[in-house]
Amino acid sequence: MPLPDLDTYTPHRTVANAAFEGVPVPGLHAEFFHRTEGDRVASAGRYSMGGRDVLIAWGWADEEHCRWSSVRDPGGFWHRETEGCPVVRVLRAGPGPDSPVSGLAVRAPSGEWITAGRGPVPAR
Incomplete structure (x- = not known):
């Protein structure tokens, strides 16, 4: 399934400081898009941080x-699409769940x- 155009x-809609795992991530920008296809609505969400997808x-x-997802590396390369939602981990500035969220x-599929x-990156 190719990346959506x-x-x-x-x-x-757009969301500043979007959340993952129920935790807002400072600086994470989320944009959501819809498109009608017959009697269904296709949906796509693009997440960026610091101006980088x-x-x-x-x-x-x-x-x-989600049915499909793809992650983009810092060099601008989109990894191949994978079925299902991406595996995402919230990063924290220090150890422990009360440490500030930092990214x-x-x-990636690799x-x-x-x-x-x-x-x-959390070990789990």
Whole structure:
């Protein structure tokens, strides 16, 4: 499934300091798009941090989870699309769940973690 062409979608909403795992990530910008396809609505979400695209996830608005996702490395290369939602970990400035959120990491299909922001990638 190729990356969606967001030029064929209509902007739906944007979120500053978007959340992952229920935790707002300072500086993470999320843009959501919709497109009607027959009797269904296709949906796509593009996430960026510091002006750099980090990931895109897409599928259908009436489904709870995304069908496909792709992560972009710092060099601008989009990794191959994978089925389902991306594996994302919230990064923290220090140890412990009360440490300030400092970014996020997304696992690429190769298994490497692509980070946006600062902080160690969680081992889990």
